[in-house]
Structure formats: structure tokens, C-alpha cells
Amino acid sequence: MSLEKSLLSGSCIDYRVPCTRKEGRLCDIFRHLPVWNEFFWQVHLELQELSPGELSLVNTYDKRIGHPRFHMTQQVHEKTATLLCHLLTHHHCVVSVDLTSYILKTNIEVICDALCKSASLRKLELSLWHFTTNLSLSFTAALSQLNQLQVFDCSDVLFDHAFSEGLSKFLASTRSLTTLYMSNYHIKHMDAALIIQGLKRNETITTLAITGSLITDTPECSVMLSEYLSCNQTLRVLSVHWASSHNKLHPIIGALCHNGTIFELNLIHCGLYIEYFKLITGMLRQNQTLRSFHMIDCTIYEHDSDPHCWKPEFRSESSLISLWLMMLAENKALKELTLDLRWIKPDECGSLFKALASNTSLEKVTIDTFNNMDVVHICQALRDTGVPERFFVGKHHLLEDTAAALPECKELSCICVEYWFPLELEPLHTTLCVLPTCDHVKSLSLKMDAVMFKGNVGSLVAKYITNTTALRELRLAIIFETLHGADQTVCDWYAVERPERTLLQALSLNKGIRRLSLKGLCITEAEAQMLVDTLQSSRTICHFSFYPKRECLTSVIPLIRKLSANVSSNYMLLGMRTLYHKQRRGDTFTVADVVRRNNSLVTRAADFVMGTRHRYCGAAAELVQFNPGLVEKVQELASVDETVAASRIESSLKSFTELDDFMCLAGVVKYSVTCPRRDDGQKQLVDLNRDCWLYIRQFLKVGDILDPK
CATH class of the missing domain: 3.80.10.10 (Ribonuclease Inhibitor)
Known part of the structure; x- marks a missing residue:
């Protein structure tokens, strides 16, 4: 029996119905997403539209409305695993899946088998903290057969040796993986060495995110990582998170002096010591291929030897300003730069910002963090550059002494x-x-x-x-x-x-x-x-x-x-x-499902604005045309400002105002509306003048036209 009854509404779902996705047409599963999600909601998962016509099974735990605590029986686990396996094996509209311990703990074999059979899976995210040897071996065996996988996120995985060994082999052999997010948790030295060996043999990864856990304190791993980054020819974007221990960043920054392919480097929540600034400016003077360099939410240590002696700004007598000025005079490659300026003295802001403004290649400079007491000096120095539009200032914590100056600090x-x-x-x-x-x-x-x-x-x-x-x-x-x-x-x-x-x-x-x-x-x-x-x-x-x-x-x-x-x-x-907090599960699910629906509509509408002329995308654009989220999405996709994005949305909606354009988009006609003349001489649709049609159009939406079967 393929019919299953949902927990909240009691609706039935025939989960064995095959995928019906075609060019310009949504799979029938989209009409039944609320019912499918009633099942997945019990294990904190939700089917969401990743891009028009493509689905992603997403881990929603602690990401939206708080989840009620379901009693996860063996039957619940088996039922959701059955649905997941059918999605993976029969629905090529499913392109991304998050796998969590809730669904993996008792169903690892059948799920891994389904992963191997998926012909469309491009992104896989794994959240798992308790490995057994069998689970590690089963999962990494399946991983090695995912020949179309492009993105693998294991940032929420606590590695064991078997998993590290399997991941290393996968990295060495894959011909499809382009993006890898490494674990946020501690990795043993031996396991880190295995993973770096796999990375050194990899020929496909272009985007890599690692944490301080992969940068172990052993010379062997540091040398291996440095060699990988120095010689790699495919990597374009490197992000380093939570590298706070002393010497963690040495092998990375040093290697980038010799790398000629990486375009973007992000240091996020890292610990920055005095010599790091010297290394960074030296690397930027030597590296002429890096286009973006960002220091985000980092911590500055004034004393190299004592990581616990932190000060909110660096006020050393041996100022670093000269190093930055030399770098900016020599580097002609950087286009985007995000700075932490807690080290700078107030009277040095002017010279630094003028040097930044004089660098003709820099298009965007973001001041992520700065000493809050220096806000007036910083804002004045930005205005004095003559090009304040190229500078963006991060969050400012208003102080008692700076509150009155807020009106003049328009930056x-x-x-x-x-x-x-x-x-x-x-x-x-x-x-x-x-x-x-x-x-x-x-x-x-x-x-x-x-x-x-x-x-x-x-x-x-x-x-x-x-x-x-x-x-x-x-x-x-x-x-x-x-x-x-x-x-x-x-x-x-x-x-x-x-x-x-x-x-x-x-x-x-x-x-x-x-x-x-x-x-x-x-x-x-x-x-x-x-x-x-x-x-x-x-x-x-x-x-x-x-x-x-x-x-x-x-x-x-x-x-x-x-x-x-x-x-x-x-x-x-x-x-x-x-x-x-004790609210009805059905009420909570109803709100969550509307949020999901609205995000789907914005995704489709943005695609329509960008040029995709599918009927369901046009229908979505009409429904969410006034949603500020649509403007933000178009800004992101087109890399334009808010005004231009709003103008593009307006133009795209006007593109199917006229009768022929509307009927073509709705799928009623292929090119234009024609009607055979009636014997009784009565007026037909094509006989309406433009004003009459536009009046009717006020009450008629693309979504009102029934989808042809």
C-alpha cells in the first residue's frame, strides 16, 4: 500500500507517484508539499524550493518556529526514511538533501542505498555527532558513488577515523565536487593529515571552507596544508573560520604568497596577532591575483605570546599603518576589502582612507570593526576621501560619548x-x-x-x-x-x-x-x-x-x-x-508552511525578473511583486542597488500587460490571440480595445488560468 496518512491534517499521500517535472512545468509533488512536510516535520526536515522547479530537503531545527517535541518512534523513523528514499530514487526535481541524526540513526543502510541511486543530487549536508564504525563505512561508501555531487557540507559532523579515511578517498577520486565545507569540531592530527592528503590529490574543488580544527599544531599537517594551498590550481575561494590559536594562520597566509589562482580569502572569527598583520600586508603586496580579502568578526591580540591578553584595539608604538600604506601603493589587484581597524590610531585614519581611495582597483571597502570611541574620526576621514560611496561601515555600538554625534555620522x-x-x-x-x-x-x-x-x-x-x-x-x-x-x-x-x-x-x-x-x-x-x-x-x-x-x-x-x-x-x-510553548502543532505548522510557500514564490518571481519566462514564475511575480524580499533577491542575483532592482521588477511585470503577452505567458496561445469571426457578429476577445483589456487585466492574474493537463 503506497498511501500514507499525515499526522496533523490526516491527509493521504501516494508517495510512489513518479516525478513529472518537465521544462517549464513543475513536478506534481509541488501541489502536495504541505502534506509531504507534515511527515518530514516530525524529524525537523522540510521540503523547500531551492530554485524554480528544484527541491531541497532542509534541516529546520532551531531555524524557524520552535519545533514541538515529537515522540520519535521506530515507526516514525521508518516512515520518513521511506519517503526520503523514494524522493532520492524517483524524483529528479530533488537536488539537495540535509541528513541529520534524527533520520539516519536507524535507517543508514536504506538511505545510503537511495543516495547511490539518485541521479540528480547536487548538494548534500550532513549533521551527525555520534558515529559508529558501520555508519561511517556505509556513508563514505555511498559518498564515493555520488558522481554528480557538487557541494558537500560536513561542518556539523564530529569526525571519527573511519569517516576521515573515507572522506579522504572521496576527495581524491571525485570528478564533480566543487564546494566543500569542513567540520567545525576538533579533528585529530592523524585524521587531519588524511583529509589534507585527499585535498592535495583533488582536482575539482573551487570553494573550500575550513576551521582551525583542520590546522593542527603538528609541523606535518602545517607543511601539508601549506603545500596544498601553494600548489593548488583549482581553488578560487578559501574561507577560514575559528582559527584562534597562535600560529594557526601562518601556513595559510604564507602559502598565499605563492598561490596564483585563489581570488577570495575570508578570515572569519579568527584570532589575529601582531605578526599576522605583518604577514597579511606582506602577502597582499606579493599576491597580485587575490581580488577579495575579508576579515570578519575577528579578535585582535596585542601580545603574541599571551592569547588571553586581548585588547579591543591595537595601540602599539610600532604602528602598522606604514605596512598598510605600502601594500595599498603596490597592490593593483584587490577589488573588495573588509578591514578590522581596532589597531589603528585616530590620527592615522585620514592617511589610511586616502590611500584606500587612491587605490584605483578597489571598488568596495568595508570597515567591519573599529574602536567605537573613534567613530567621529573615522566618519570624518571617510568624507574627506571624496569617494565615501566606496566605503561601507559595519555595526557601531553607540556610546554615551558618541550619541550626540550620530546625526553628523551619516556613514x-x-x-x-x-x-x-x-x-x-x-x-x-x-x-x-x-x-x-x-x-x-x-x-x-x-x-x-x-x-x-x-x-x-x-x-x-x-x-x-x-x-x-x-x-x-x-x-x-x-x-x-x-x-x-x-x-x-x-x-x-x-x-x-x-x-x-x-x-x-x-x-x-x-x-x-x-x-x-x-x-x-x-x-x-x-x-x-x-x-x-x-x-x-x-x-x-x-x-x-x-x-x-x-x-x-x-x-x-x-x-x-x-x-x-x-x-x-x-x-x-x-x-x-x-x-x-504548548501551542497546537497544527497552528505552528500552518505558519511555517506559509513561510515556506512565500519563499518559494519569491524564488520563482526573482527568476522571472532575471529572464526566465515560465508560467509559474510569472504567476509568482504577480503575487509577491510588492514584497521587499523580492527586491533583495533581485539585488543579490543581479548585483544591483535597490532602486535598479525595483525598476527591473516593475519592467518585468509590465512585459505581460498586453493581451498577446499575457496569453502567451499563461500558455493559452503560442504567439498571439486570434479568434474566428462569429456568424452573429458579436464582439470577441480580440475586439476589445486596449483600455477595456487593461480594465479586465486588473482582475485577472496568470495564476487564474488553469494549468493544461
Whole structure:
């Protein structure tokens, strides 16, 4: 029997129906995705549209709405494994799969067999922390047969020796893999050596992400890794994460002095010591092929020998500015550069930025991190370059001494404001008073003590939210516990002017916020309805997260219940995060499924704007044409600014305004509409003048035309 009944709705699914995907036509499985996802939801997986007409089975644990804790019986594991195996073996529309311990633990043999039979799998992500020898051998044996696999992500895998050995053999033999994300966890020296050996024999990987775990402290591994990076001819993008121990980056930076193929290097959450800056500038002087170099969220150590002696900025007498100036004078290859400037002295900003501006090859410079006290000097130095449009400043943590200068620092678009103690009430008040004059601030993270929120400050926050049209992202967190101890504030549920209610009223009037995060609030059921009404009526809010105060977790229940009632009419919501707290599973799933649907529509619509003229992509463009997420997606795909992206969307929608264009896209006719003349002389569709057709077109969408069978 191939019919299975779902857990929540009781709907049946015939999982043995084959794939029906054709050029320009979706597989029939797309019409039944909600039912399929009811099964996969139990093991924290979800079928999502990766690109138009292509599906990805994605691990959603802790990525969207909190999951209820299902009792994962043997029957549940077997049922979901059966569905997964059928997808892999019979649906060539499935191109990407995340495999987790929830689904692998009891079904490794059948799933590995299905992986080997898949003819379309291009991306595989593995999340597994407890290997058995049998599991490692089975999985790596299957891995070696995935001849079409292009992306393998094992960043969430705790390697054992058998897995490392199998991975090494796969890397040496694969002829399809182009992207590899290595484990974030500790790798033993012997296993790291095996993996590097596999990388040295690989001839296909162009994008590689590694962590400090692969860069062991043994000379053998350091030499092997350095040799691999020095001599490799295929690698184009290298990302290094969490390399914080001393000497971790030496073999990498040194090797890039001799590499002539890598175009992009990213150092993310790495520990940077004094000599690293000397190595980096030296490497950039010598390497004339690197196009992008980024230092993101790194930590600077002032003393080489003591990794625990960290200071937020490097103020050594032997300044590094001369090294950077020499590099910028000699390097003519870099196009993008992301800098951590906590090492620089305020009076050196001007000379550095002028050198950056004078480098004709540099198109984009991002100041990721800097000393917050130096913000005025940095912004002034950027303006003095004459080309401030080439510079982008990262998040600035506003300080008591810099709040008043915010209006003049128009280079700042993302700020963080944190005031937790009563003595900080005055600078918080100053900040909230100047914010309305700062239209350059697009993203605001605001954290404050609950006592402050209940006073005049809450009213100022609400007033700012009501009136601002510039703000695109708001993260508001109310803190009930400070270093002074737990705040014993009790929610007054019956107060007429509750600050929570005032805040929600302000949000309902805002016309610009796209990403909204609320944390630490206590809301009543009526206020939950206010929040739902705002989400349903908003033409801008795409991403929303809600984490109430610990004592008010029950407020999630009415929020999700009320939102699920009419959320199917919402074509804006692209992200929803909250915790699971006793709300009905069906309500939670309903909201999550609408989020999935909307993301699919944006994906299709963006493809339509980029030139794909499939009927279902045009139908999606009509449904989500006003979604800010579509603008962001087009910006990403076309590498254009917001204005150009919006213009392209408008033009693409106008392209099927006329009768013939509309009917062609809808699949009604191939070229143009023609109608044989009627004997009674009555007017037909082609007899309508343009004004009449455009009037009808207001009420007619591509999706209204039935799909021919």
C-alpha cells in the first residue's frame, strides 16, 4: 500500500507517484508539499524550493518556529526514511538533501542505498555527532558513488577515523565536487593529515571552507596544508573560520604568497596577532591575483605570546599603518576589502582612507570593526576621501560619548544601543531624541532595562517607530535581569497605558520596517491580536521573531493561534522565529508552511525578473511583486542597488500587460490571440480595445488560468 496518512491534517499521500517535472512545468509533488512536510516535520526536515522547479530537503531545527517535541518512534523513523528514499530514487526535481541524526540513526543502510541511486543530487549536508564504525563505512561508501555531487557540507559532523579515511578517498577520486565545507569540531592530527592528503590529490574543488580544527599544531599537517594551498590550481575561494590559536594562520597566509589562482580569502572569527598583520600586508603586496580579502568578526591580540591578553584595539608604538600604506601603493589587484581597524590610531585614519581611495582597483571597502570611541574620526576621514560611496561601515555600538554625534555620522547605517542601568537613563534619552533626525540609520538594535522601558523612554521609542520611514530593521530587547540582580518587575496586565501596548500601536503605524525582532515583552491576548493584525496588514514586514519574557511564555500560544487563522492570505512573511510553548502543532505548522510557500514564490518571481519566462514564475511575480524580499533577491542575483532592482521588477511585470503577452505567458496561445469571426457578429476577445483589456487585466492574474493537463 503506497498511501500514507499525515499526522496533523490526516491527509493521504501516494508517495510512489513518479516525478513529472518537465521544462517549464513543475513536478506534481509541488501541489502536495504541505502534506509531504507534515511527515518530514516530525524529524525537523522540510521540503523547500531551492530554485524554480528544484527541491531541497532542509534541516529546520532551531531555524524557524520552535519545533514541538515529537515522540520519535521506530515507526516514525521508518516512515520518513521511506519517503526520503523514494524522493532520492524517483524524483529528479530533488537536488539537495540535509541528513541529520534524527533520520539516519536507524535507517543508514536504506538511505545510503537511495543516495547511490539518485541521479540528480547536487548538494548534500550532513549533521551527525555520534558515529559508529558501520555508519561511517556505509556513508563514505555511498559518498564515493555520488558522481554528480557538487557541494558537500560536513561542518556539523564530529569526525571519527573511519569517516576521515573515507572522506579522504572521496576527495581524491571525485570528478564533480566543487564546494566543500569542513567540520567545525576538533579533528585529530592523524585524521587531519588524511583529509589534507585527499585535498592535495583533488582536482575539482573551487570553494573550500575550513576551521582551525583542520590546522593542527603538528609541523606535518602545517607543511601539508601549506603545500596544498601553494600548489593548488583549482581553488578560487578559501574561507577560514575559528582559527584562534597562535600560529594557526601562518601556513595559510604564507602559502598565499605563492598561490596564483585563489581570488577570495575570508578570515572569519579568527584570532589575529601582531605578526599576522605583518604577514597579511606582506602577502597582499606579493599576491597580485587575490581580488577579495575579508576579515570578519575577528579578535585582535596585542601580545603574541599571551592569547588571553586581548585588547579591543591595537595601540602599539610600532604602528602598522606604514605596512598598510605600502601594500595599498603596490597592490593593483584587490577589488573588495573588509578591514578590522581596532589597531589603528585616530590620527592615522585620514592617511589610511586616502590611500584606500587612491587605490584605483578597489571598488568596495568595508570597515567591519573599529574602536567605537573613534567613530567621529573615522566618519570624518571617510568624507574627506571624496569617494565615501566606496566605503561601507559595519555595526557601531553607540556610546554615551558618541550619541550626540550620530546625526553628523551619516556613514553609519547599522547601530547598536545598549543601556541596562538606571545611571544610563540620560544617554539613552539623548540617543532616542537624536534618532528621528538620523535617516541614514537603517538597522537599530535597542536593548534596555525593563524599568527604563516603563517610563518616558518607552514613549520615545514608540514615537520614533511611528514616525520613521528610514528604518528597515528593528531588534528590541527588554532586559529583566542585570548585573545588579534580577528585576522583580511584575507585568501589570490591566494598566490602561501599558508600554507594550503603546509599542505595538506604534508598530502598526510604521511603514518601513522589514525585519522585526521583539524579545522580553509580556503581551496580553488582546495585544497578541494587535501584533497579528500588524503582521497581516503590513506591506513591509518580511521577517519576524518573538521571544517573550521567561515568565510570559504562554503569550506565544494566542499569537500563533491567531496568526495561523488567516496567515494563508499573507504573501509578505518570509521568516518567522519563536519558541514552542504548548501551542497546537497544527497552528505552528500552518505558519511555517506559509513561510515556506512565500519563499518559494519569491524564488520563482526573482527568476522571472532575471529572464526566465515560465508560467509559474510569472504567476509568482504577480503575487509577491510588492514584497521587499523580492527586491533583495533581485539585488543579490543581479548585483544591483535597490532602486535598479525595483525598476527591473516593475519592467518585468509590465512585459505581460498586453493581451498577446499575457496569453502567451499563461500558455493559452503560442504567439498571439486570434479568434474566428462569429456568424452573429458579436464582439470577441480580440475586439476589445486596449483600455477595456487593461480594465479586465486588473482582475485577472496568470495564476487564474488553469494549468493544461
